[in-house]
Amino acid sequence: MRKEILLLTFLSVALLSCEECVQNSKKANVKRPNILFIMSDDHAYQAISAYNDGLIPTPNIDRLAKEGMLFSNASVTNSICAPSRAVILTGKHTHLNGKIDNFMPFDTTQVTFPQLFQKAGYQTAMFGKLHFGNKPKGVGTFMILPGQGRYLDPDFIDTNGDTVNIKGYATDIITDLTLDWLTKKRDSSKPFMMMYLHKAPHRPWWPRADKFKEFSKKTFPVPETLFDSYENRGTAAKTAKMNLLQHMYYSYDSKVRPSVLKEMEEVIPKIDKLGTAWEDTFDNRVSDEQRSLYDPILDAIAADFKTNWPKMTAKEKMIWKYQRYMQDYLGCISSVDDNVGRVLDYLDENGLAENTMVVYTSDQGFFLGEHGWFDKRFVYNESFKIPLLIRWPNVITPNTTENEMVQNLDFAQTFLEAAGITAADDMQGESLIPLLTGKKEQWNREAVYYHYYEYPAEHMVMRHYAVITQNYKLVHFYYDTDEWELYDLKKDSHEMNNVYDNPAYSETVKKLKSKLRALRKKYKDSTALDNRFIKIYREEGLING
Ligand code: SGN
Numbered sequence: 396m397r398k399e400i401l402l403l404t405f406l407s408v409a410l411l412s413c414e415e416c417v418q419n420s421k422k423a424n425v426k427r428p429n430i431l432f433i434m435s436d437d438h439a440y441q442a443i444s445a446y447n448d449g450l451i452p453t454p455n456i457d458r459l460a461k462e463g464m465l466f467s468n469a470s471v472t473n474s475i476c477a478p479s480r481a482v483i484l485t486g487k488h489t490h491l492n493g494k495i496d497n498f499m500p501f502d503t504t505q506v507t508f509p510q511l512f513q514k515a516g517y518q519t520a521m522f523g524k525l526h527f528g529n530k531p532k533g534v535g536t537f538m539i540l541p542g543q544g545r546y547l548d549p550d551f552i553d554t555n556g557d558t559v560n561i562k563g564y565a566t567d568i569i570t571d572l573t574l575d576w577l578t579k580k581r582d583s584s585k586p587f588m589m590m591y592l593h594k595a596p597h598r599p600w601w602p603r604a605d606k607f608k609e610f611s612k613k614t615f616p617v618p619e620t621l622f623d624s625y626e627n628r629g630t631a632a633k634t635a636k637m638n639l640l641q642h643m644y645y646s647y648d649s650k651v652r653p654s655v656l657k658e659m660e661e662v663i664p665k666i667d668k669l670g671t672a673w674e675d676t677f678d679n680r681v682s683d684e685q686r687s688l689y690d691p692i693l694d695a696i697a698a699d700f701k702t703n704w705p706k707m708t709a710k711e712k713m714i715w716k717y718q719r720y721m722q723d724y725l726g727c728i729s730s731v732d733d734n735v736g737r738v739l740d741y742l743d744e745n746g747l748a749e750n751t752m753v754v755y756t757s758d759q760g761f762f763l764g765e766h767g768w769f770d771k772r773f774v775y776n777e778s779f780k781i782p783l784l785i786r787w788p789n790v791i792t793p794n795t796t797e798n799e800m801v802q803n804l805d806f807a808q809t810f811l812e813a814a815g816i817t818a819a820d821d822m823q824g825e826s827l828i829p830l831l832t833g834k835k836e837q838w839n840r841e842a843v844y845y846h847y848y849e850y851p852a853e854h855m856v857m858r859h860y861a862v863i864t865q866n867y868k869l870v871h872f873y874y875d876t877d878e879w880e881l882y883d884l885k886k887d888s889h890e891m892n893n894v895y896d897n898p899a900y901s902e903t904v905k906k907l908k909s910k911l912r913a914l915r916k917k918y919k920d921s922t923a924l925d926n927r928f929i930k931i932y933r934e935e936g937l938i939n940g
């Protein structure tokens with residue numbers, strides 16, 4: 396197989412510069428693989444049955460694990476949406492591609508991997524959520540959601556820059572667009588690189604009406620750390636604003652109608668001041684027909700809330716919010732899984748499965764009640780780790796699990812090598828091809844690097860960078876604090892005990908600090924850069940003080 400890949404590499408490098416070679420390769424019938432990159436927004440690995448069978452069956456996504464490889468230790472370099480997407484596209488850490496957070500502009504002079512695919516003769520397309528810029532480079536056809544996008548009757552921006560409104564449910568529509576392109580626009584004489592990018596299951600977690608009904612009747616197991624009181628941790632965990640009980644909105648998130656909250660003003664803490672959010676994401680978006688499907692479930696939630704909420708203990712309230720959260724979040728995922736199934740079936744039925752590398756991942760992890768939280772941002776496992784499943788028939792041994800530490804930073808170089816295209820010199824990841832092809836001896840990564848910036852901002856997760864190995868996680872929180880945390884991952888898998896100050900770990904701290912310094916140097920990150928970004932934040936008025 397390695398030989399074939401080398402051959403592909405040789406041919407494709409030649410393809411970049413030589414039209415004659417294009418003809419020759421056609422004659423030689425060398426088939427470069429198609430790449431189908433499927434990414435959902437905020438899909439926690441805990442909510443994929445191939446990773447955890449306790450929350451929801453995802454038989455279609457699981458097919459990729461059965462027929463390919465599941466990565467148990469895949470992670471992001473910065474657990475937030477647009478930065479993750481910029482890392483994936485450029486193969487560079489956020490401090491180099493400029494997209495350190497959801498606000499900072501992406502440096503559009505950066506080379507992205509779709510540009511390299513397009514140059515090498517691939518047909519490229521993108522459907523769904525990108526979350527920054529409305530004109531992705533190197534993408535022949537696209538229909539992307541503006542910004543975060545909507546679940547119901549969403550708008551899309553097309554390749555001409557026009558805004559098009561499409562009636563229906565976002566997850567279904569994004570799939571329809573993908574299948575329509577594969578059926579009608581695909582040029583079968585060329586390989587394709589398709590990015591199929593779901594908005595679901597991002598907040599505010601609106602499932603399609605039938606799934607809303609189905610999932611609102613379910614009860615889910617409560618995570619062990621739901622009632623975390625953040626002892627033995629530093630300031631960051633204590634001050635983050637993403638606790639289900641304290642920071643989740645009753646209407647916007649838990650779907651209690653605003654009118655009900657108004658009636659109950661005396662018993663509800665005033666955290667539901669989200670302006671017109673309910674109207675913008677639901678009330679003003681649904682047709683009368685859709686509303687009639689949602690109404691009975693909203694009525695049932697309202698009745699339950701009115702009767703029971705005032706009588707509940709704090710613990711019961713937390714569990715109520717958790718169940719409502721899981722019902723909607725997992726209802727959204729159920730649609731994602733169905734639709735992934737539609738696309739996989741299409742590949743099968745049209746003879747495309749064999750020569751297509753299919754990747755399923757998420758732009759970051761997500762807390763599903765662990766530590767009492769929703770959202771992400773922290774380097775703690777649920778937010779740092781991502782699902783990653785890759786199927787590539789005849790290359791990857793089916794039903795294999797890979798435990799090596801890999802990152803979204805590695806995707807660009809992996810896809811490029813699979814297609815035999817030379818990566819840009821300054822890409823910072825490593826191709827996963829040795830792991831996919833069973834050549835583990837060519838892989839020797841001992842640690843990965845993480846850096847989160849978006850603070851002060853929504854959810855108030857402090858700035859931090861970290862080094863992560865298979866056994867330990869050393870984290871430095873900075874900016875308006877200077878605190879270190881160390882987790883012994885083998886003994887403390889839930890990351891509940893910061894052992895940084897425990898003398899038994901002083902040698903470990905020393906070694907990890909030296910690793911961290913080396914990684915910051917290797918990836919060209921530095922305190923000078925940290926300060927530069929803080930200065931820009933201040934100048935742009937994003938930070939007060
Ligand atoms: C929105 C959400 C946040 C979420 C960010 C970033 N709030 O602002 O809860 O952390 O997106 O998410 S909402 O009230 O607008 O729903 S990201 O995945 O796009 O980075």
Ligand code: CA
Pocket residue numbers: 436437475476597758759
């Ligand atoms: Ca996201």
